[in-house]
Amino acid sequence: xxxxxxILQSVDRWLRDRLGHEVAVAVEYVLxxxxxxxxxxxxxxxLVFMERKVSAWMQVRLGPNRVGPGGTLQTLxxxxxxxxxxGLTPAGADRFxxxxxxxxxxxxxxxxxxxxxxxxxxxxxxINIGVLYVSAISSVSVLAVLIAGWSSNNKYSLLGAMRSxxxxxxxxxxxxxxxxxxxxxxxxxxxxxxxxxxxxxWWLFRGHVxxxxxxxxxxxxxxxxxxxxxxxxxxxxxxLTAGFHTEYSGMRFALxxxxxxxxxxxxSAIGAILFLGGWMPLHLGxxxxxxxxxxxxxxxxxxxxxxxxxxxxxxxxxxxxxxxxIDQLLELEWKYLLPLGIxxxxxxxxxxxxxxxx
Amino acid sequence: MNASLETTLQSVLAAAPVPVQxxxxxxxxxxxxxxxDWPTLAPFLRxxxxxxxxxxxxxxxxxxxxxxxxxxxxxxxxxxxxxxVKSVLDRQQPxxxxxxxxxxxxxxxxxxxxxxxxxHFVGHPDLRLLILPEGWEGRNPLRKDFEDPVNMIRL
Amino acid sequence: MFKEVLAEDQDCLTLNVGPQHPSTHxxxxxxxxxxxxxxxxxxxxxxYIHRSIEKMCESLSYRQFIYVTSRMDYLSAHINNHGCALCxxxxxQIEVPQRAQVIRVLMDELTRIxxxxxxxxxxxxxxxxxxxxxxAFREREMINEIMEETCGARLTMNYMVPGGVMYDLHPNxxxxxxxxxxxxxxxxxxxxxxxxxxxxxxQRTQHIGVLRREDAISFGAxxxxxxxxGWACDVRKRAPYECYHQLQFEQVVxxxxxxxxxxxxxxxxxxxxxxxxxxxxxxxxxxxxxxxxKAVLKLPKGEYYSRVETARGxxxxxxxxxxxxxxxxxxxxxxxxxxxxxxxxxSRGHKIGDLVAIMGSLDLVIPDIDR
Numbered sequence: 073x074x075x076x077x078x079i080l081q082s083v084d085r086w087l088r089d090r091l092g093h094e095v096a097v098a099v100e101y102v103l104x105x106x107x108x109x110x111x112x113x114x115x116x117x118x119l120v121f122m123e124r125k126v127s128a129w130m131q132v133r134l135g136p137n138r139v140g141p142g143g144t145l146q147t148l149x150x151x152x153x154x155x156x157x158x159g160l161t162p163a164g165a166d167r168f169x170x171x172x173x174x175x176x177x178x179x180x181x182x183x184x185x186x187x188x189x190x191x192x193x194x195x196x197x198x199i200n201i202g203v204l205y206v207s208a209i210s211s212v213s214v215l216a217v218l219i220a221g222w223s224s225n226n227k228y229s230l231l232g233a234m235r236s237x238x239x240x241x242x243x244x245x246x247x248x249x250x251x252x253x254x255x256x257x258x259x260x261x262x263x264x265x266x267x268x269x270x271x272x273x274w275w276l277f278r279g280h281v282x283x284x285x286x287x288x289x290x291x292x293x294x295x296x297x298x299x300x301x302x303x304x305x306x307x308x309x310x311x312l313t314a315g316f317h318t319e320y321s322g323m324r325f326a327l328x329x330x331x332x333x334x335x336x337x338x339x340s341a342i343g344a345i346l347f348l349g350g351w352m353p354l355h356l357g358x359x360x361x362x363x364x365x366x367x368x369x370x371x372x373x374x375x376x377x378x379x380x381x382x383x384x385x386x387x388x389x390x391x392x393x394x395x396x397x398i399d400q401l402l403e404l405e406w407k408y409l410l411p412l413g414i415x416x417x418x419x420x421x422x423x424x425x426x427x428x429x430x
Numbered sequence: 431m432n433a434s435l436e437t438t439l440q441s442v443l444a445a446a447p448v449p450v451q452x453x454x455x456x457x458x459x460x461x462x463x464x465x466x467d468w469p470t471l472a473p474f475l476r477x478x479x480x481x482x483x484x485x486x487x488x489x490x491x492x493x494x495x496x497x498x499x500x501x502x503x504x505x506x507x508x509x510x511x512x513x514x515v516k517s518v519l520d521r522q523q524p525x526x527x528x529x530x531x532x533x534x535x536x537x538x539x540x541x542x543x544x545x546x547x548x549x550h551f552v553g554h555p556d557l558r559l560l561i562l563p564e565g566w567e568g569r570n571p572l573r574k575d576f577e578d579p580v581n582m583i584r585l
Numbered sequence: 586m587f588k589e590v591l592a593e594d595q596d597c598l599t600l601n602v603g604p605q606h607p608s609t610h611x612x613x614x615x616x617x618x619x620x621x622x623x624x625x626x627x628x629x630x631x632x633y634i635h636r637s638i639e640k641m642c643e644s645l646s647y648r649q650f651i652y653v654t655s656r657m658d659y660l661s662a663h664i665n666n667h668g669c670a671l672c673x674x675x676x677x678q679i680e681v682p683q684r685a686q687v688i689r690v691l692m693d694e695l696t697r698i699x700x701x702x703x704x705x706x707x708x709x710x711x712x713x714x715x716x717x718x719x720x721a722f723r724e725r726e727m728i729n730e731i732m733e734e735t736c737g738a739r740l741t742m743n744y745m746v747p748g749g750v751m752y753d754l755h756p757n758x759x760x761x762x763x764x765x766x767x768x769x770x771x772x773x774x775x776x777x778x779x780x781x782x783x784x785x786x787x788q789r790t791q792h793i794g795v796l797r798r799e800d801a802i803s804f805g806a807x808x809x810x811x812x813x814x815g816w817a818c819d820v821r822k823r824a825p826y827e828c829y830h831q832l833q834f835e836q837v838v839x840x841x842x843x844x845x846x847x848x849x850x851x852x853x854x855x856x857x858x859x860x861x862x863x864x865x866x867x868x869x870x871x872x873x874x875x876x877x878x879k880a881v882l883k884l885p886k887g888e889y890y891s892r893v894e895t896a897r898g899x900x901x902x903x904x905x906x907x908x909x910x911x912x913x914x915x916x917x918x919x920x921x922x923x924x925x926x927x928x929x930x931x932s933r934g935h936k937i938g939d940l941v942a943i944m945g946s947l948d949l950v951i952p953d954i955d956r
Contacts, residue, residue: 131719227600231622231937301713302785310608310711311941392779394786395713397938398622456887457675485802485818488890488901490916501903503890503918507802507816510824535805538926546639561632561955572640572914582640 076191076372104196108182112334113151119333120147122380123387130391151326159322162225169223174320174327177216181334183209187263188341191351191372195264202263203255206342207248210297213335214240217299217306220328221316232315235398236306240297242405247293249413250286253420254346257283263345270349280428282420287347289413294339295386296401298332302393303401310395340382344375351375435459435511442480446471458503458512465500465517469527469553475504475513476532482506483513486529489539491519491547493574498524498547519549528554546572596620600937604633608711608941611951615928615940622936627929635955642915647673647747647882650912654902655741657919658953660700661895663692666745671826672891672902673747676884682873685749686827687865692732692744693893694858695762698769699728700896701851701858704948708848709780711945712789712938717780724772727765731758747882749875762866766859773855781852790844794931794943797842804930805923808898809854810947813847815840820894834861844946851948883910897921897948921953 087096121136121144128135136143161170187202189195199205214237221233255261257279258269269275275283296303307315317328344350351371355363396404422428436452436459443450448467453460463471475483488503502515519526528551530537540551541560548570551557559566570576603614612633618626638657642650651669655662667689674681681689706721729739734755736744744751780786796806801814811818819836821829837853839846884906892901898920905914924947932940 127716131716132723133719227598231600235622301715304713305938308713308938310713311937313607391716393714394709394780394783394789395938396785397789397936399936400785400788457890484799485805487805487807487892487899488903488916488918490903492905492914501916503901503903507818533805534800534803534930535923535926538922542922560630561635563632571637 075370077193080194108185108196111185112178112182112330115337116330116333117147117151119337119383120150120329122383123333123390126384126387127391130388154326154329155323157322159324160319162319164225165319166223166225169219170319171324173216173220173223174324174331176219177213177331178327178334180209180213180216181331181338184335184338188338189263189267189345189350190375191370194372198262198264201261203251203261203266203342203346206338207244207251210335210338211240211244213331216331217316220320221306224316224319226319228312228314228318229316232306232308232312232318235308236299236316238398239299239303239305239401242402243293243296243303243409246289246405246409246413247297249410249417250290250293251342251346253279253282253286253417256417256421256424259424263350267345267350267352270352271355273355274347274349274352276347279420280423282416282423283347285412285416286420287343289409289416290343290346291382291385292409293405294343295389296405298335298339298386300332300336300386301390302395304390304395305398305401308395336383336386337379340379340386341375343382344378348378348381349374350378435513438480439513442478447474455514458514460514460516462516462518465519465526468515468517469529471515472527472529472532475515481511481513482508483511484533486533486535486539489536489543491543491549491572493521493547493572495521495574497521498549500526500543500549502529524549525552526550527552528557530554546570548573597625602940608944609951610707610944610949613925613949613951613954617937617940619937622938624932624935624937624940627932627940629925629928631925631955633955634952636952638956639915639917642912644911646910647884647912650915651746652741652743654917655743656952657917657956658895658897658900658921658950659740660703660950661696661897661900661953662740662742663689663696663744664893664895665900666743667693668891668893668895668900668902670745670747671893672889672904673882673884675891676887676889676904676906677747677878677882679748679876679878681749681827682876683828683870684872685874685876687869688750688754688874689745690827690829690832691762691862691865691869692736692742692750694861695728695731697858697896698855698862699725699732700948701855702728704851704896704945705776705780708942708945708948709786711941712786714780714783714786717776720772720775720779724769727761727768731761731765734758734761746875748878749873751875753874754869759866759869762862766863766866769859773852773859776852781848787845789938789942790848790946791841793844793935793939794946795842796927796931800927800930801842804927806898806927807923808895808920808948809837809847809850810898810924810927812836812838813850813946814842818899820892820899824892826891826893832861832864844942847946881910883908884912892918895920897950897953898924917956919953919956921947921949921951922956925949925954 087099125135136146139146139149161167184206186197187199187205217236218233221229254275257275258266260266299306317325351374353366353374439452439459443452448470451462475481483504483506485505485507487505490501492499498519498521500517504513517526528540530540540554543549544557545559545562598619600617600619602617603609604612614630616628617624638653641653651666654665654669658665702721702725706718709717732742733739735758736742796814798815801811801816807818815838817836817838822836834857837850839849886906886908889904892899900920901918903916904912907913932943
């Protein structure tokens with residue numbers, strides 16, 4: 073059967089046979105780098121198109137439908153426009169930091185791809201503290217936002233960046249706590265082992281209410297962390313025009329834009345790995361026939377289906393809810409989500425220690 | 431109803447602190463008051479138990495070429511009791527007391543009249559141009575002798 | 586360029602909101618003084634779309650000047666035209682035929698619904714929900730099509746003329762309005778589901794921008810803003826014009842005075858307008874749609890004032906005539922101008938996000954304010 077794992081192993085073997093171990097590894101590094109960049113480009117195109125179609129569907133309109141079949145090439149056309157646009161730097165801006173911010177933002181999103189398991193045994197880097205790595209790296213993105221807001225020499229950008237700083241730092245806690253719930257249950261920080269632990273069933277089904285609660289908190293927290301509506305206070309179009317990226321144009325704006333979607337993808341992928349078993353197919357108890365059919369579906373399809381389900385939910389949020397105010401946003405985190413997350417973690421730990429999960 | 435309002439006004443104005451001239455008006459009873467007496471009359475009209483003209487729905491000015499007339503349309507907030515107050519101002523040095531502290535809506539309306547007619551409102555909290563851009567002080571577009579060769583087209 | 590507001594405190598930040606800003610809905614310029622995110626002061630600078638309509642009207646005849654008023658509050662164009670026509674009719678003592686009166690009221694109420702529907706979408710967008718805007722436009726489009734059929738225009742109708750209306754109703758009018766009524770009733774419930782009971786929306790609007798009743802009166806804040814503060818200020822009830830005194834409808838009044846109260850007032854008014862249309866749509870009397878008037882109108886010397894209730898509040902037309910064919914002086918009392926003057930009072934001490942919600946709940950139309 074042709075799977076992603078099989079293809080990659082064949083490529084690896086072919087390279088090793090031709091070039092020897094050291095050179096093959098070097099070539100593979102380059103290939104992985106190219107893959108990440110290419111993946112990002114495709115991801116941006118797909119997700120932007122998906123967002124526009126989803127929003128159009130919710131807003132009783134058609135969405136892009138002119139460029140290419142069914143409008144599929146619209147985002148490509150937009151990308152070409154953005155690339156060919158002039159990137160302005162406002163007078164009085166800190167040139168170095170102003171140019172650094174979008175690059176930092178996109179680099180952070182790219183780094184986050186490393187521990188994600190796209191299919192069975194397909195992972196860029198199975199680091200033994202994978203989940204911790206994701207939490208640590210994703211908090212660097214707040215730096216990029218703060219730099220962008222500060223260096224723009226624009227009051228709207230500054231207000232947006234300050235909001236974003238408060239917001240991301242706060243919601244990091246809740247996201248971390250809900251991730252910990254799964255770590256406690258799985259007994260590992262390593263992504264591959266977390267997925268292995270869900271061999272007999274996804275944590276969402278096995279972990280009782282605490283995992284469900286953790287998943288809801290996780291979804292809310294990552295929506296806030298990725299600055300998506302209803303928590304898009306850093307951009308807050310109707311209040312701060314475009315918040316921290318008000319002054320950006322052309323490709324530098326496109327990098328922010330791309331990073332937002334990449335972050336949504338990474339957050340959804342981590343969510344799928346933690347709560348829905350990543351690439352692990354759906355298995356139901358002793359129904360062997362059913363389980364075999366499920367196994368027959370390639371693991372990469374499982375992974376992307378789950379991830380896109382989460383992405384859809386996050387988009388659904390965006391096109392349904394009004395935006396919160398900054399104090400209400402922080403209130404929600406510190407007064408409700410964080411205490412709930414702590415109690416939830418305690419309950420989950422009890423369950424894990426006593427072995428009460430299925 | 432108009433007649434009863436007029437009789438009420440007659441009795442009320444007999445006790446007014448300043449001399450007021452009452453006429454029937456074309457639509458609503460009209461009071462004519464000297465600009466100097468207006469700041470005394472305004473709170474009286476607003477607070478008088480029988481009138482309570484606490485809702486100023488219009489404030490404007492008319493340029494009669496020889497003089498300016500300030501026109502205030504007052505009403506009671508809970509029932510229809512419209513009274514029009516007029517005050518004749520000198521066209522060269524138009525000055526009248528501001529009523530922005532009595533009817534707060536007057537703050538914006540007086541700023542508008544200030545820039546369009548050049549009426550100076552004494553005691554206005556913040557008498558600046560509102561609609562016109564800076565540099566228009568002293569040029570009052572709604573006066574009859576205003577000429578703007580660029581932007582005005584005579585039909 | 587503008588006189589800077591001198592902050593008492595060096596920590597204050599002066600922020601220009603507008604003239605180009607997504608939530609000022611036009612070219613309104615607010616200079617706000619902030620401390621952190623808290624608003625200390627809002628100073629509106631108007632005039633970016635000032636056309637001096639009052640001056641223009643001084644050289645237009647009594648038939649022509651009505652067209653200009655469509656360009657003021659363009660979302661209540663019919664009602665503005667109506668106010669002007671009423672004023673001229675009052676001066677000339679023209680008796681408007683029954684049919685014309687009913688047509689006028691029907692058009693006014695359709696306009697009110699169209700305006701409130703658009704406001705509903707814009708208000709939702711101001712607080713960050715984008716989807717309602719598109720839903721609102723779907724319903725508004727139906728009204729616009731009805732208007733287009735009868736009046737020949739979608740936005741600046743110029744349908745009301747002194748003595749009645751310009752043309753008779755289109756044969757499709759009744760059928761399409763009935764279609765709209767049944768369609769819109771279900772959609773109103775959908776609006777409630779989507780936004781009215783949404784907890785985030787409630788948090789964003791309740792206890793925000795509170796305007797007490799006495800302040801509303803003092804600021805002359807009429808329309809849904811005044812009624813949201815518990816002040817029954819509907820001109821249709823206070824000083825009925827046309828056939829409003831024969832109609833059954835409630836004046837929607839809320840006591841809270843916050844953004845949510847103003848929201849509820851407008852939602853209630855849409856239902857009331859629907860009920861008015863339902864009462865009239867099957868009872869349009871036959872007869873003339875326009876009274877016979879002279880080709881050139883000359884108003885007798887004097888002063889005339891007429892008031893109507895637009896979607897935004899009390900709209901007044903004050904005509905001073907010297908007996909000629911053009912007005913000597915015209916003053917338009919626009920509701921938005923007075924409502925805007927309360928903005929500073931309402932938004933002090935709130936956050937930037939609240940300012941946007943308050944502006945949304947005031948339903949500002951900038952050409953109406955600038956004139």
